Amino acid sequence: MHILKRLVKHRLALVGMWVILAFLVVAAFAPQLSPRDPLKFSLANKLKPPSAEFVLGTDELGRDLLSRVLHGTRVSLMMAVVSVALGLALGTPVGALSGFYGGAPDILTQRLVDILMAFPGILLAIMVVAVLGPGLWNTMLAVGISFAPTYVRVVRSSVLEIREREFVEAARAVGTSNLTIVRRHILPNCLAPLIVLSTLQMANAILWAAGLGFLGLGAQPPTPEWGTMLGRSQDYIRIAPHYALFPGAAIALAVLGFNLLGDGLRDALDPRLRGRL
């Protein structure tokens, strides 16, 4: 309970939480909130600045930007959740086992992580997308795979620390199997860093997906996705600045929300994580 209290006392974290809640509400009710069909195009209305008719203006095909940004919330949040979940699912078991057992497999995994981390992340993602083809799901896969090494590393270092603690020794003494020890004693104790990391990675996932969308390799039109919209808008940045502004602001705000919450969670759950995450 005291964790929640600490979190609530952390003013900025609270702000972050509200921001994310707001985005979740928007995502849930996007169709109800949108004034128009986000796919309805009309070339005659292209790149209209914000007005009473189009609150945030229109894009290059004359679609309502407000409706697209609102619907984009769904896509972007889903992308972030899925990629982070993927990174988590791939990285955690590897990190836990590698840290718990040590030895040659551990060294091998660590070298592998080194290798992946020595690779500029965006290039890894570009290559994955080039192999699989662009698109919403492949973007999530690319981002998720690129996140896995961080999870491996963080989980492993937590496991190394926990492994030596008394309750693990105790469990081992009464003959609990290794797998059970990992599952029942070690992983629950890694929860704090995992929660913090995942929250921060949500922010990164949104930025990365936006980067891929910017390169035209992310979610495919007409799906309204913030990064793809921002990427498209760069051609019109001088004549229709609103087009870049609103998807950009949506990205920035969501990223901000997750960053604030992540920070707050870190301070509330385990301030010692600061040096590592």
Add this chain to the structure above:
Amino acid sequence: MTRKTLLLACVLLVGLGAWAAPKPGGEMVIGFGTDPESLDPNKITSAPAGMVLTHIAETLLLMTEDLKVAPLLVENWTISEDGLNVLLYVRKGVVFHDGAPLNAEAVKVNLERFRKSTYAFLLFPRVNTIDVVDEYTVRLNLDKPFAPLIAHLTHNFVAIVSPKQIAELPEGKDIAEPVGTGPFKFDKWVRGDYVRIVRNDNYWGEKPYLDSVVFKVVPSDATRLVLLETGQIHAMMRVPPLDAPRVAATKGLELLQIPSVRTIYIAFNYQKAPFTDVRVRQAINYAVDKEAIVKEILGGVGGVSDAAIMPLVFGHSPQEPYKYDPEKAKSLLADAGFPKGFKCTLYHPTGRYMKDAAVAEAVQAYLLEVGIEAQLITMEWAAYLAFLRKPVNEATFDMFMLGWGCVTLDADYGLFALFHTSEWAPVGSNRSFYSNPTVDSLLELGRVAPDPTSRKAIYASALKTLWEDAGWLYLHYEGQLNAQRTVAKGLIHHPREYILAHKAWLDQ
């Protein structure tokens, strides 16, 4: 204004420009999008590389900016009655930058070397053997008459470099610093940054005014425009179309719209239902508002296609447009047995052609209005090309968007590879598996017909058949939007997508 008066106006302008006494000296900076992959005529594959090379190493014949074939290193040529021998008379008194003389032997050495080029198909295997007749005459011996050959000799990639340089080149190495006969000499190439060339004081023709020219690589269109505005570069290619009005209104800047020879189209998988039905293909042509796409998305740059090749290409003849008519499209679809439309895939590149993704999106939206649900799929460029090179039994697409630059400005180049049955992928570039005996025989005829008049008639009927058969969803031909600072005079913005600085000067 008719075409003639337009041309006259151009000539007058050029005349006035020349009259305003060009100032010698200075360095002109031209901004473009991609670093040349190479400056070896045998290795280059892109228009930007061709642009730089053409200042240094000249071609045998020149395609002028008003698209006429003119003499360059070859002063004159004759073609035998049967079309099997072409005699090239090489210009006398021309020396390469390294002092080697230009003669028939030098031309032969270059052309023989070109057999191994990326673009060897421009000349070979149509050209069988090459003979040196005398010191300044070369004979090309063909296996079959090949009318477009002269146009092919104007291609930037068929550039002539010093035979001395070729002889001294180690086996397996490419030319890094080309030695040609051109008005400028190679000076320096900082990879990914710029190529610098300097004036050739011994140039055989009219000497350039500029001391040097820098071709600066600026990948982002928006950034390139900023550089022009701040004066860091004097001229640029590819102004974002919707920025055009602003550029035109800016003092000190000049906006130039030049035709391009690239046609953008959406092809169907010809061997796959429902695209086997001509009514479906016609319906799709009626369903899309090409006028609106060109006006609103491309900012009026380029034009709506009225044939499979663009108007400046030899052999072009305009066809009756498929006017935007969704009702007609719907009834055609109903006739074909698809009153409620159907689902299909539409593949397209992103960032390769002007606003390609936005155009694809618009097409998708138009098709949806007549009930055709097209799923858009884009791919990274190299993967896309590989995907579109599968044999017919492995091809999975329904429709795809592609562009084809008819760089030789001859209908053969723009039609044969795309529509002839022998060119079906993966052998050639007929990726839609189009096959029509009438078109096949016309395209073959066009290659061997001796005189321009009969070739014109042949291509006119080929284009008509392709049009009525709705061989593509005909979209548009691209235009180039370039800009320069008003101090930059005498630059030639060529329809083949390059800027020529031979006669340019700086008014400052």
Add this chain to the structure above:
Amino acid sequence: MIQYTIRRLFLAIPTLFGVTLLVFSMVRMLPGDPAQAMAGVHATREYIEQVRRTLGLDQPLHIQYGRFMLGLFRGDLGTSIRTGLPVSQEVWSRMLPTLELTLVSLFLATFLGVAVGVISSTKPYSVFDYASMFGALVGLSVPVFWLGLMLMLLFSVRLGWLPAAGRGGPINLILPSVTLAASSVALVARFTRSTMLEVMRQDYVNTARAKGVRQSTVVMRHALRNALIPIVTIIGLRFGALLSGAVLTENVFAWPGVGRLMVESISARDYPVVQGAVLMLALAFVVINLVVDLLYGVVNPRIQYD
């Protein structure tokens, strides 16, 4: 310490080896081939086949990899398919601009970030603190390409103070490095602030204060010194992020760096260049990590290398 350095470098060899294997297999999984990518829509099948043979791409993968590794032992990274130049020359000429850009950005991130963080931490919850921390959050959340273009419009077009893009004198470095450094400055500033706040709550800082040591001395000598180790760690970690960001920054600012080269080479399927460039970057990465580790010793002489 020298022994330690040498050992670390040796330990890096298997990592670099793994990098080659990974990159090699990844680039070859990409659909499409160099001949097709280069000649584009106009390529003929004959030509594609010919290039494939000349480049040895028709050989089995293990033989191709073997050739690549053999070349590597002789210090030969191969020849670029697209340009025909030696890969080492190609990559090295593009590596320098990138290192220039990332190192300047790293420098900016360190000094600006630490300075802002320290000032914020000495006056927590002040206007400066709120303003700079909010600024840092914005810096973290704004996409690189957007920031770059906006800075360019403001400082080059509107004000005319700085060259818009391109490499040249030191003045050309300002906009791209600020753009690239923005998120790192933000991160370092935030991190420095929180670490400093924590350190300043420690007993020895309080003791120092109680003894009447001047505030600035307390901050500089006692607090900052102890906060530096985690700060150095985070800065080391930023290097990878900077290299990643360099890909986009180089594109916006027409910077002739290795990030752009890699993206171009991936799309041209220029396998040898992609391999060479990634290898060099991995090497740079290893070296930077080593430097960070060695810096610990400088920051805190009590750390022993064994």
